[in-house]
Amino acid sequence: MLHPLFTEEHEQLRRSVRQFVESELAPHAQEWEREGGFPDWVFKRMGDLGFMGVRFPEEYGGQGGDWGHSIVIAEEMARCGSGGVGMAIAVQSEMATPPIFKFGTEAQKQRFLLPAIKGEKIVCLGITEPNAGSDVAGIETTARPDGDGGWVINGRKIFITNGVRADFCVLVTRNDKEAGHHGFSLFLVDTDTPGFEVSRKLDKLGMRSSDTAELVLDDVRVPSEQLLGEQGHGFVEIMWELQGERVIGAAGSIAGGWLVFEKTLAYAKERHAFGRPIGRFQVNRHKFATMATELEAARQLLYDTALAWERGEYPVKQISMVKLYSGLVVNRVMNECLQLWGGMGYATETGIERAWRDSRLLRIGGGTDEIMREIISKTMGL
Numbered sequence: 001m002l003h004p005l006f007t008e009e010h011e012q013l014r015r016s017v018r019q020f021v022e023s024e025l026a027p028h029a030q031e032w033e034r035e036g037g038f039p040d041w042v043f044k045r046m047g048d049l050g051f052m053g054v055r056f057p058e059e060y061g062g063q064g065g066d067w068g069h070s071i072v073i074a075e076e077m078a079r080c081g082s083g084g085v086g087m088a089i090a091v092q093s094e095m096a097t098p099p100i101f102k103f104g105t106e107a108q109k110q111r112f113l114l115p116a117i118k119g120e121k122i123v124c125l126g127i128t129e130p131n132a133g134s135d136v137a138g139i140e141t142t143a144r145p146d147g148d149g150g151w152v153i154n155g156r157k158i159f160i161t162n163g164v165r166a167d168f169c170v171l172v173t174r175n176d177k178e179a180g181h182h183g184f185s186l187f188l189v190d191t192d193t194p195g196f197e198v199s200r201k202l203d204k205l206g207m208r209s210s211d212t213a214e215l216v217l218d219d220v221r222v223p224s225e226q227l228l229g230e231q232g233h234g235f236v237e238i239m240w241e242l243q244g245e246r247v248i249g250a251a252g253s254i255a256g257g258w259l260v261f262e263k264t265l266a267y268a269k270e271r272h273a274f275g276r277p278i279g280r281f282q283v284n285r286h287k288f289a290t291m292a293t294e295l296e297a298a299r300q301l302l303y304d305t306a307l308a309w310e311r312g313e314y315p316v317k318q319i320s321m322v323k324l325y326s327g328l329v330v331n332r333v334m335n336e337c338l339q340l341w342g343g344m345g346y347a348t349e350t351g352i353e354r355a356w357r358d359s360r361l362l363r364i365g366g367g368t369d370e371i372m373r374e375i376i377s378k379t380m381g382l
């Protein structure tokens, strides 16, 4: 039975995305993992197919869809066999661009949102800094008026997905140190602006096909038309962005967990030890029962949360619960499954170790487990 988040139309989209992912992306996954990157054409191809901005209105090149459509894309991208691809695409279509649509001027939508949805421009999202990750209010990148109506930006950003090759960045800055949470502003910064530099590409445990950059901004001059949203409201605006980021990150990750679960279940029915399939040992049957229960609980919580958002709520507590719970569950599932594969789980060729490595990020990126617990516990008056 379909969850009420989905209709037959969503399932049609699912079939098209699956067909695309399995025929055009999956065959390259191992090569992209090895090389530590995937080519730019993937953005353009997905833009051409209408998969880059499903929740945006048609006038901006989107499909006029809803959260159900976005979740379908994230779930099907998990079939690619390389988590970094789905993550990089999600950064573009579900993390960096929604603030442009929600807070941007018409001119900004035409100049930045449209080409991103078409996959013609690559975008990154610059929040985290070497000295401030969880504590977003601790960022040190400054934006000060240049005296001519524009701004001068100085600072550093780190762990920026798509940052090595992005055409522009949705950047979080501090424009007034004295104003507390009201002293932040977002900017749309072209990466070819003088003073904007990729200082290094970071190597990392998983999500290896996505690029991760450290950025340096040294007296980067940005005209006033590139201030995104309201001056001084950047903190609230980026907190809003993070809610969608957490939903979509959880969606891709839970789907990845299910794929590994199913592959492992099939293996446990075939692999024999001590005269029987390993899945027949009671200890392992119970492991599968627990994993399926927890994955299903994570999935249903995700769908219910997305539906609540779709119906007009802003369910921050529930989103934090989805992010926290799915990160924990998917990590447990990946670990149990790797164990069930024995040595083949550790070997690269089965893809299990790659999924295990990729899945670790959900407990860190977009807000750690601990930060999710902070948000949830604050709603309890603690």
Ligand SMILES: Cc1cc2nc3c(=O)[nH]c(=O)nc-3n(C[C@H](O)[C@H](O)[C@H](O)COP(=O)(O)OP(=O)(O)OC[C@H]3O[C@@H](n4cnc5c(N)ncnc54)[C@H](O)[C@@H]3O)c2cc1C
Binding pocket: 091, 125, 126, 127, 128, 132, 133, 134, 135, 158, 159, 160, 161, 162, 204, 207, 212, 361, 364, 365, 366, 367, 368, 369, 370, 371, 374
């Ligand atoms: C592969 C990858 C891609 C990423 N992509 C992006 C991107 O595109 N854009 C972007 O802006 N960022 C990105 N990030 C950054 C990511 O969101 C941060 O790493 C994350 O928010 C944690 O920040 P931090 O690394 O500075 O850890 P820290 O904030 O230094 O935290 C270190 C530890 O302290 C704990 N801690 C912190 N505060 C508390 C507290 N109050 N109570 C208890 N424990 C606490 C944390 O939970 C964590 O365990 C990415 C990260 C990675 C690894």
